[in-house]
Amino acid sequence: MDATISGTKAAIFGEYIRSRRKELSLTQETLASRVGIYQPFLSKVELGQTIPSLDVVASLAKELALPNCYLFSLLGRCEQPSYPVLLEVASDDEIQIRISDTKGKRITGKELELIKVMIRAILENQ
Numbered sequence: 001m002d003a004t005i006s007g008t009k010a011a012i013f014g015e016y017i018r019s020r021r022k023e024l025s026l027t028q029e030t031l032a033s034r035v036g037i038y039q040p041f042l043s044k045v046e047l048g049q050t051i052p053s054l055d056v057v058a059s060l061a062k063e064l065a066l067p068n069c070y071l072f073s074l075l076g077r078c079e080q081p082s083y084p085v086l087l088e089v090a091s092d093d094e095i096q097i098r099i100s101d102t103k104g105k106r107i108t109g110k111e112l113e114l115i116k117v118m119i120r121a122i123l124e125n126q
Contacts, residue, residue: 003120008122011048013074014118015121018046020064035059048121051075 021031023085037056044050052060057075061068 007048010051010076012118013051013071014046014048015117016071016074016114017042017060017064019117023045023110024064026063027113031060031063034063064125 021028027044028039028046032039035042035056036059037052040048041052045052053071057071058068060066061071064071
């Protein structure tokens with residue numbers, strides 16, 4: 001993809017891919033096969049060690065039942081609607097997030113848990 005993508009974005013992207021894959025009860029081998037890549041490459045993506053090509057990101061989005069733009073946005077490549085966010089980090093183990101959206105959209109519990117995973121990845125990579 002692009003050499004300017006930071007290690008933090010790669011880590012967040014990879015953690016999200018792993019989390020979503022597990023949520024769908026897919027093995028690395030199964031997902032890699034469906035996407036048309038090798039399992040060791042998917043492992044490196046999930047570990048934040050590499051960023052796949054745009055075609056692979058689009059295939060991952062399809063297989064993980066996500067909008068293309070969502071995965072691209074994790075890499076800073078697509079604009080997502082912004083939500084006012086209040087982040088409270090009480091301790092390393094406790095992250096509290098309050099999200100409000102003036103358009104009335106509700107954030108699901110699963111989306112909130114994924115946000116927490118991404119925030120933990122950011123905090124760990126600082």
